[in-house]
Amino acid sequence: MVACSRSALAGVGLARGARRSTRRTLARHAPPQRRHLYRPLERNLDSRSAPRSLRAIPPVLEWVQTQALNGPPHYYFLYLLSAGCGVPVSEDALVCWIGSNMALNKYGSVLKNLVVLVWVYFGVVLSDMITFYIGIAANRGLLRRYFPNWGTSKNGVRAKREVERFGSKIGFVQRFFIGFRGPLCLCSGIAGAKPSSFFLGTCAGALLSISCQLLVGSVLRNARPNTYIATLALVAVPTLIGNVIGPLSVTISGYLLRRKVEGVSTTTT
Numbered sequence: 001m002v003a004c005s006r007s008a009l010a011g012v013g014l015a016r017g018a019r020r021s022t023r024r025t026l027a028r029h030a031p032p033q034r035r036h037l038y039r040p041l042e043r044n045l046d047s048r049s050a051p052r053s054l055r056a057i058p059p060v061l062e063w064v065q066t067q068a069l070n071g072p073p074h075y076y077f078l079y080l081l082s083a084g085c086g087v088p089v090s091e092d093a094l095v096c097w098i099g100s101n102m103a104l105n106k107y108g109s110v111l112k113n114l115v116v117l118v119w120v121y122f123g124v125v126l127s128d129m130i131t132f133y134i135g136i137a138a139n140r141g142l143l144r145r146y147f148p149n150w151g152t153s154k155n156g157v158r159a160k161r162e163v164e165r166f167g168s169k170i171g172f173v174q175r176f177f178i179g180f181r182g183p184l185c186l187c188s189g190i191a192g193a194k195p196s197s198f199f200l201g202t203c204a205g206a207l208l209s210i211s212c213q214l215l216v217g218s219v220l221r222n223a224r225p226n227t228y229i230a231t232l233a234l235v236a237v238p239t240l241i242g243n244v245i246g247p248l249s250v251t252i253s254g255y256l257l258r259r260k261v262e263g264v265s266t267t268t269t
Contacts, residue, residue: 064089069097069228073119080123084130090239091127092178092213093231095120099217100227121206128171128185128202135189163191171201175209179238
């Protein structure tokens with residue numbers, strides 16, 4: 001019995017030794033690990049390394065969209081007002097989504113559909129007017145401070161002349177420029193368009209633009225995952241150009257022009 005137990009223990013010891021030697025051999029011939037090369041990348045991809053203000057933007061946008069899509073009709077009105085104040089949410093996506101709900105009869109009755117349309121119409125019109133008055137405020141404040149010669153410059157005079165020539169047509173036409181409504185409303189306020197004319201044009205244009213958006217939503221009522229996401233995909237490129245690339249390029253060009261004018265004035269003095 002003792003001899004058998006000793007031979008068994010000896011066999012176990014040999015097996016363990018063989019495993020250790022195999023692991024050493026594999027480790028010796030394995031390619032070298034370069035974990036240190038990936039550590040900076042992992043650190044950059046960590047969301048905690050971003051500024052706290054930037055990290056808060058996606059949750060806020062997601063909360064606004066969720067509240068509007070799952071709330072009562074007056075939430076649509078608040079959603080549209082937030083878009084007029086500069087919150088990057090899509091008017092087209094919301095109105096098309098409402099059109100798909102009407103096509104699927106999710107509101108239940110004609111009266112409820114009319115209530116929804118009233119909230120949407122006033123939200124669209126007031127959203128454009130908010131952006132328009134932000135442009136007026138910018139013309140009286142920031143624009144005069146950083147670009148004091150804009151009103152008397154050749155481009156400024158030409159812009160004001162075009163605004164006066166079109167009149168209320170600007171408020172009407174801007175309703176049909178997907179992705180450029182915000183910049184057009186802002187520029188109309190900066191260029192000095194009459195608020196009453198712009199308001200009348202916006203009211204008339206909103207009737208047609210909302211009808212087109214509701215029609216597109218009824219066509220996309222069976223889109224996956226939903227009509228809201230499908231419409232966001234359709235308007236993503238013009239929205240990016242109109243609300244991000246365009247204003248950024250104008251801001252950079254204006255800043256460079258101001259630096260150039262300051263450099264010329266210092267050299268002449």
